[in-house]
Amino acid sequence: MKIFSAEEIRAWDEYTIREEPIRSIDLMERAAAQCTSWIEENFSACSSFNIFCGKGNNGGDGLAIARLLAEKGKEVQIHILEFGFPGTDDFQQNLARLHQYPTVQIQYIQSENHIYPIREGAVVIDALYGSGLNRKLEGLSAQLVQQINLSSNPIVSIDIPSGLFCDRSSKNNISIEADHTLSFTNKLAFYVAENDSKIGEVHLLDIQLHPSFYQYTHSQFETIEKHSIVQLLKKRNRFSHKGNFGHGLLIAGSVGKMGAAVLAAQGALRAGIGLLTCQIPGYGYQIMQSCLPEAMVNMDSKETHISSFPTNLSPFNAIGIGPGIGQNSDTVGMLESLLEKYKSPIVLDADALNILSVTPILLKKIPTHSILTPHPGEFSRLFGTSENDFDSIQVAIQKAKELNVFIVLKGHHSFIASPTGVHLFNTSGNPGMSRGGSGDVLTGILTSLLSQGYPSDQAVKIGVYLHGLAGDIAAQEHTEQGMSVTDLIHSMGAAWKQLIFRN
Template sequence: MKIFTAGQIRNWDAYTIANEPITSLQLMERAATACTNWLLEQRFTQQHIHIFCGKGNNGGDGLAIARLLLIQAVPVTVYIFETGKKGSNDFQRNLELLHNHTTDIHFLQSTDAFPTLQQNDVVIDALLGTGLDRPLEGLLADLVQHISNSPATVIAIDLPTGMFTDKSCKEAVCMRADHTLSFEVYKQCLLVAENAEYCGNVHLLAIGLHPAYYETTLAAQQLMDAAIIRSIYKKRKAAAHKGNFGHALLLAGSYGKTGAAILSAKACLRSGVGLLTMHTPTCGIIPLQTAVPEAMVETDANEKYLSNTPADLLRYAAIGIGPGIDLHEETANALMLLLQQAHQPMVLDADALNLLSIKKELSALLHTDCILTPHPKEFERLFGKTANDFERIEKAQEKATELNCVIVVKGHHTFIACPDGTAWFNSTGNAGMATAGSGDVLTGILTGLLAQGYNTTEAAILGVYLHGLAGDFAAAELSQEAMTAGDLTRYLGKAFLQLSLTNR
């Protein structure tokens, strides 16, 4: 699914109006009808509904929703934030229509007029939509804070008031919504972690915007969906053998961190790789051979940490390095040798990334088939601090192009930046995956997919999606709280089964 900017959304509205053709008032009615139907389906209409409207088109949506609910005999009170200026044409027309159904309309001109909101109340936030161009201030900021601090359930139309579509609202006043009803496609602001507490649960509603605009308009970012995953996923041929699915090498583990190697190894094998060799310190051979009998183990010369690389790197179709390897000087030298000698697709995670941040010169050795998988703190160590999620995303895209590699920034809606300038947000996963070892599992999955012949972009998209989908299955059966990283590997088979069933 394409992710459009605020400007592209406005252009899509205009394109629909011009090419369907349809009036802007009729398009507003479609949006209001979709929101009203959602409110009815979710049974929010059994409670008293307070609709707060601005004087722009978002407010017009709110007025139309109020009218449609009143027709359904739902109790509604409408509040209009008074700016002293006349509203948009469509706002004014909907206000005229609303007067035919109710007189319970209040104009807010001071804090004294703010209503007391109860726990059983439902608030519809139709104050501002995607047109915000500066942070909230004055009476409007006071109103947003009043609503946000109330015990009422808040449902935002299009976007929570105070949220920018394409930039951070981290230091600004923003409505805290329990639900956000947005239209047709996700906007970037609805996918970044820093806005999660303001958006609540996001629901996309179709309002019949013209499909030709979507099909012909380029988007710098996309959200992974089932169609994208189906286009990447390769089903196995009946006559295949293990040699068809690649030989992966994982360099992982150190004294006290062999568990990271085990988690990564199990995930790599569950990703479908044909063969797996683990390169680990001598102390890891018994735990690995016991816990992962399907993997071959080649031990390092050092007992407690990695100090060299395997002799014949050409044997391997893909390489992963980083889980639990620690930060010894000899390990840094081994990483340098690996980057100099190996030209296969490669995944660098965890301590491999930390070594890159310590030894800045190693970044020059990265080649075009590398995937870097930092979490936000590792990203900061590698590329410097950023003030907010939007800056981090922008920097990830810059660095992916500069280093000519794929960068996977792990987290809420994991972000994938590709060297060609394209970028992806993940649509699977949950907070239960915020647990030690989840990244080690992802490293194993990505390495296994690369070994099977997926290119770095395909492996990153498919691997991150499967990783999150396995997490969703695990959470559904175990709860988010009780999940461990090992559960992700155990539910990976169920994730693959879903792909197989939907790819027929």
């Protein structure tokens, strides 16, 4: 699903009005009807609503919702933030319509003395400011938002929580802390961790904006959806054999961290690889062979850490390196030699990234279209600290293009920065996956998919989504609190079933 900027969202509204055609007031009514239906369905037991409106079109949405709720017999109070200038045409028209409903109370907030406590049990609807906001809230607007946030009432924001910018950082700005956001278009603000406490649960409502605009307008960002993954999957030929599904090399593990190697190998095997070889320290031989008889093992000459890789790399379709390898000087030298010798895409994670962060000259040696999978701490060590999540996104995009690699900035909505195409946010996964070892599994999955011949742009998209989907299935069975990374691995078969047997 495409993610449009505030300017593009405004253009989409205008395109719909012109090409459908439909009057702007009627498009507003359509949006209000969708919101009212959602509110009725989810707050059916509530009879009292306090609606806070600015005097722009977001406020017009709020007034239309107020009228529709009043028509259904609900008790509605309107609070209009008043700065002494008229509202937009659609706001004024909806305000005139409301005057025909004497049961609806309308109050104007002209100073902090007009900010009154919200009745207990009432649902608050925030329609103060929408996606067109271009400066942070100050003065009376900020005071009102703070007062709303102090209430214990459920808060539903229309379009976007007031005070949040649509496509740039609002970090440390005063904004509504919504329980639910009812939006009509996908927004970048919904996918960054810094807004987590503001947006609540986001619900995208279809108000039938013109499909041609969506189809023909390029977007820099998109979300990964299940249907787009299904379209990428290769069908297995009945007469295929293990050689048809690739041979991958995993370089992983050291003393005390063989679990990382085992988890990465399990991820690779569950993702469908034909053959897997694991380069591990001598210490880990019995561990790996006992845990995973399906994996072949190449023992390092060093007992406690990895210092080398197989002399002949030609059998390997892809290499994954990093989980649990540590940063011994021998291991640093091994990584440098690997980057000099191997020119196909590599998956780099964990300690491989930490080595790169202290030896940045190696970044230029990473093979084209390799995949880097840092968590936020590793990302900061690699590329420097960013002031906010939006800056991190831009740095990831810049570095992906500069190094000609894919960068997976892991998080709730893992962000995939592409060197050439659209940048992606993942929509699968949950907080139960925030455990040591989860990233090691992803390394194995990505190595497996590359080995099977998926190009990097497809492998990273499938792998990140599959990883999150398996986590969701594990959480459904064990809860986010009770699931383990091993549960995630065991859920990969069920995740594949959802994708392959989608009908």
